[in-house]
Each structure stands twice: as C-alpha cells, then as structure tokens.
Amino acid sequence: MSTTQGAGKPVQAEADLELLSAWLDGELEQGQYSAMLDRLKVDPALRAQFEWFNLAGDALRSHEVAACHHPALVGQVSRALQAEPVRIGPGALSGSRLRRHIATGVTVAAAAGMLAVVALPQLRGSYVAPASPASVASENRTVATVAAAPPAAKAEPARSPQLDAYFRAHRELGATGVMPSAAAYIRMAGEPDR
Amino acid sequence: MRSAGVGCRRWLGASLLGTVFCLAGPVAQAADAGAALSPVEWLRAIRTAAQRANYTGTIVYQRGDEVHSSHIVHFFDGTAPRERVLTLDGRPREFIRHGDEVQCLYPKARRVVIEQTGPRTTFPALGQIGLSRVLDHYSLTVGDVERVAGIECRVLELAPRDVLRYGYRLWVEPQSGLLLKVQVLGADDAMIEQIAFSDVRIGETVDKAELKPSWSTAGWQVVRHPSHQIELSRQGWSITAPEGFRVLTEVERNLGDEPGPAALQAVYSDGLATVSVFIEPGAAPADPAPLQHRGPWSAFMRRVGDARVTVVGEVPPTTAQSIADSVRFVAAH
Numbered sequence: 001m002s003t004t005q006g007a008g009k010p011v012q013a014e015a016d017l018e019l020l021s022a023w024l025d026g027e028l029e030q031g032q033y034s035a036m037l038d039r040l041k042v043d044p045a046l047r048a049q050f051e052w053f054n055l056a057g058d059a060l061r062s063h064e065v066a067a068c069h070h071p072a073l074v075g076q077v078s079r080a081l082q083a084e085p086v087r088i089g090p091g092a093l094s095g096s097r098l099r100r101h102i103a104t105g106v107t108v109a110a111a112a113g114m115l116a117v118v119a120l121p122q123l124r125g126s127y128v129a130p131a132s133p134a135s136v137a138s139e140n141r142t143v144a145t146v147a148a149a150p151p152a153a154k155a156e157p158a159r160s161p162q163l164d165a166y167f168r169a170h171r172e173l174g175a176t177g178v179m180p181s182a183a184a185y186i187r188m189a190g191e192p193d194r
Numbered sequence: 195m196r197s198a199g200v201g202c203r204r205w206l207g208a209s210l211l212g213t214v215f216c217l218a219g220p221v222a223q224a225a226d227a228g229a230a231l232s233p234v235e236w237l238r239a240i241r242t243a244a245q246r247a248n249y250t251g252t253i254v255y256q257r258g259d260e261v262h263s264s265h266i267v268h269f270f271d272g273t274a275p276r277e278r279v280l281t282l283d284g285r286p287r288e289f290i291r292h293g294d295e296v297q298c299l300y301p302k303a304r305r306v307v308i309e310q311t312g313p314r315t316t317f318p319a320l321g322q323i324g325l326s327r328v329l330d331h332y333s334l335t336v337g338d339v340e341r342v343a344g345i346e347c348r349v350l351e352l353a354p355r356d357v358l359r360y361g362y363r364l365w366v367e368p369q370s371g372l373l374l375k376v377q378v379l380g381a382d383d384a385m386i387e388q389i390a391f392s393d394v395r396i397g398e399t400v401d402k403a404e405l406k407p408s409w410s411t412a413g414w415q416v417v418r419h420p421s422h423q424i425e426l427s428r429q430g431w432s433i434t435a436p437e438g439f440r441v442l443t444e445v446e447r448n449l450g451d452e453p454g455p456a457a458l459q460a461v462y463s464d465g466l467a468t469v470s471v472f473i474e475p476g477a478a479p480a481d482p483a484p485l486q487h488r489g490p491w492s493a494f495m496r497r498v499g500d501a502r503v504t505v506v507g508e509v510p511p512t513t514a515q516s517i518a519d520s521v522r523f524v525a526a527h
Binding site for chain 1: 244253255257262264266268275277279281285287289291296298300302303305309310311376389419421442443445447449450457459461468470472488489491493504506507
C-alpha cells in the first residue's frame with residue numbers, strides 16, 4: 001500500500017481512502033467489510049488514517065474529547081487547513097466518495113482550526129499567548145509571556161512538567177505573594193501527585 | 195478614605211453598649227475612628243493576623259476556569275503557627291504546617307514530602323523588607339466595606355506604582371486583621387487569581403485533633419529537599435533585581451523529588467511579590483517550547499554560558515525577563 005506519513009494527517013493511497021470511506025459509511029459488502037477490518041489490524045498506516053478520521057469526527061462532536069485523546073490534533077488540523085485546497089462547492093463534491101470525505105476533511109480542519117484558536121484554550125485551560133515583541137524565542141532564550149499580564153478571563157497553557165519543579169521550589173522558599181500561607185498549597189490542588 | 199463604614203458602626207455600637215470587645219483586635223482600636231489606620235498600620239495588622247489568628251473554614255481558590263476548595267485549620271500555639279489544609283476536590287491530599295516545616299501528604303502515592311518553608315511564607319516578606327518600603331512601590335487605598343463569608347470586611351487596594359508588579363485587592367476582617375479574600379490584579383484591574391473564604395470561624399478554640407493528618411503515614415515514603423545557604427556572588431554570579439526587590443535567601447538545593455544535580459536558587463521580594471532565580475550549571479539546554487505563565491506566575495528561561503537560568507515569580511512576564519537578562523557570570527571568588 002502506498003502511504004506517506006508526514007507531520008500532518010496520514011496520507012493514504014486514494015483507492016484505500018475510497019474503501020476506508022465506504023467502510024466508515026457502512027457501505028461495503030460483508031466480505032469487503034471483513035477484509036477492511038483485517039487490513040486495519042495489520043496495517044498501521046491504514047489504521048492511522050482511520051484514527052485520524054475518527055479524531056476529526058470527535059473534534060466536530062466534542063472538542064474536549066478530541067484534545068484529550070490526541071493533543072497534537074490541533075496542530076495537525078491547523079496544518080491540514082493550510083495544506084488542503086478548498087474543494088467545497090457543487091463541482092467539487094460530485095464524483096467519488098473520496099472527494100466527499102476530503103471536503104469533510106477540509107470542514108473538519110476548518111472547525112478544528114477554529115477550535116485550536118478559540119475553543120481549546122478555554123476548554124483545556126490553555127491560553128496560547130499571541131506572538132508579541134515580548135514573546136521571544138531566540139536560540140538561547142525562551143519566554144513565557146503575555147504582553148503585559150495574563151488576561152484574567154483566559155486560562156493558561158497546559159501544565160509543563162519541566163516547570164513543575166521550579167514552581168514548587170519557588171513556592172517552598174519564595175512564599176505566596178500577598179496570599180495567606182495556605183494558598184501555596186491550595187494552589188496545588190490541580191497538580192499531579194508527587 | 196471612608197471615615198465610617200458599616201463595619202465601623204458595628205464596633206461603635208458595641209462600644210456604646212459598654213463592651214470593650216470590639217476594641218480588642220489590632221484593627222478594631224481604630225475602627226470607630228473611621229478606618230483611620232495608616233497604610234503601614236493596615237499592613238502590620240494583616241501581617242500579625244496571618245501569623246497569630248486562630249481560624250477554621252473553607253477556602254475557595256480560583257484561577258481562570260480552575261476552581262478548588264480546601265478546608266483549613268490555623269492555630270497559633272504561642273510560638274509558631276500550626277496549620278492543616280485538606281483539599282476538598284480532586285485528588286485527596288493534606289498539607290500540615292508546624293512552624294516552618296510543612297508535611298505534604300499524598301495518600302495515593304503513599305508519600306510524604308517535607309518542605310522547609312521559612313517564616314517568610316506567612317504574608318511573606320513584610321517582616322523582612324519593611325512595611326514602609328512596601329509602600330514605596332505600592333499605594334494603599336482604603337475602600338468600602340463588603341461582606342465575605344457573611345462577615346463585613348474592609349476593602350484595601352494595593353496598586354503598584356510601576357509596571358513591574360501586579361496589584362492586589364484585599365478584604366480584611368477588621369477585628370482580627372485576617373484576610374478573608376485576596377485578588378491579584380493585572381492590567382486594567384483584571385483579576386488573575388482569587389482566594390476567598392466561603393465560610394470561616396475566627397478566634398475560636400481549635401481542637402488540636404483537627405491538626406492531625408487523616409491517614410496513618412506508617413510505611414509511606416518520606417522525601418526531603420535539603421538545602422544549604424550559599425552566597426551567589428562567591429560563586430561568581432551577579433543578579434540585578436528591579437527596584438524595590440531585595441534578596442531574601444540564596445541556597446543550593448535539589449529541585450526534584452529524586453536525587454540530581456544541585457541548583458542554585460536566589461529569592462527576591464519587594465514585600466508582596468516574590469521571584470526566584472534558578473541557576474543550574476551544566477544543565478541541559480532549555481526546552482525550546484514556549485514556557486508559560488500560571489495565574490500570577492511568569493517563567494522565563496535562558497542560558498548563560500553553560501548554565502540554565504530560570505526565573506519564576508508572581509510578577510509580570512517583562513519583570514521576570516528583565517531579571518533573567520540581568521544574570522551574569524563574573525568570576526568565582
């Protein structure tokens with residue numbers, strides 16, 4: 001089977017996508033259905049394509065579920081959104097079932113791209129700071145930042161284990177700011193166990 | 195500044211009835227004089243209460259869309275504060291303080307992590323930096339009376355005098371001086387973080403049994419983070435903190451719960467906000483992924499020679515960055 005596995009969604013031979021699409025739609029004969037099932041068991045590339053379709057469906061149905069199952073989805077669909085030509089239109093939808101799925105894929109990518117920008121930061125408690133002069137990432141420096149102060153209504157990026165040790169050590173010796181001393185520990189309620 | 199709020203009338207009424215109860219607390223003495231405490235006196239009252247008040251209650255913590263509740267018991271035994279914090283949602287865990295030592299209990303992991311916090315963690319550096327110096331960098335305004343957990347509190351605003359710091363809004367129970375609610379404020383007074391009592395009992399006798407852990411920790415793993423004092427300058431490091439920030443401590447320590455290379459940590463404070471500078475000679479390069487802020491904390495990482503320098507603190511990102519940029523290796527003495 002001809003496949004390529006890039007940084008984005010899996011890329012599958014068109015005939016296989018056609019079959020997979022039909023299988024997902026429940027339109028295959030029993031024999032073809034079983035054959036596809038067997039292939040999915042042994043063909044990682046085809047299975048990856050299948051999972052991508054499912055995740056895309058999850059993204060449409062539930063952004064939260066998709067993000068939990070596949071954190072990289074946001075990046076994938078964003079790249080897909082940029083890479084995929086827009087094929088939405090009466091002409092584009094005519095013909096093969098594959099084209100219909102590709103059109104759906106574009107829609108999914110658009111939806112997930114939007115969720116990456118708008119919905120996920122709120123749903124996942126992640127605030128992706130916009131690029132700004134204060135957001136520097138040169139070869140020897142990285143900065144966590146918002147331009148002036150983190151917007152109160154926006155949540156923060158997903159927790160980085162790399163920083164956990166620093167935050168803990170700071171809390172231990174660096175106190176709690178103006179908060180009562182207990183705040184140092186109350187703030188930890190959402191952190192994983194040590 | 196208001197001269198007489200609802201809370202003040204409460205104390206005035208009490209005194210008219212011939213009782214001196216209302217004058218017993220550190221703030222109440224000036225309450226019917228109309229919130230006439232000076233800014234330094236307000237800060238002193240808050241600092242004293244944070245260390246010495248006895249109270250029991252439920253605290254609700256909010257940061258973005260994250261909300262957690264905890265039960266707290268705080269008791270001053272005459273020499274040191276004792277405290278027990280129990281999380282009420284999420285994973286069960288408890289934090290038990292006796293003086294400067296805090297035992298962090300993780301029952302699912304069957305682990306106790308023992309931290310030495312130091313006295314500065316109680317309304318932190320007010321005692322070390324000096325109350326009047328705090329007001330060099332924050333202006334304190336006495337506001338109205340508002341209720342928190344059913345108790346009338348005086349609202350105080352601590353506004354930063356520059357862009358290096360965040361602001362704070364405090365709700366102070368006037369008789370005890372205890373903070374019942376605190377907000378950390380960013381630009382345009384946007385709330386970054388809030389902690390508030392939803393119910394509280396102040397000044398009642400605390401049953402010492404309430405300070406004991408919920409679980410027997412026999413057989414649990416015990417983890418300590420030993421550290422020892424150092425002088426960064428003697429090791430060749432130079433840090434220039436922004437105006438108003440003074441060094442509280444400099445230590446060499448292990449950062450993780452497992453043994454590993456030692457890190458140098460310097461802690462700075464302006465009396466309200468604190469910043470830690472971590473220097474790890476020979477550490478792997480910084481993660482190229484963007485680092486982050488968490489509520490009021492900002493983090494900034496860079497390399498200086500072969501060392502990884504990380505700044506974490508309750509300050510705006512630009513302040514953390516400026517501190518990190520000031521780190522230099524001069525020469526070991």
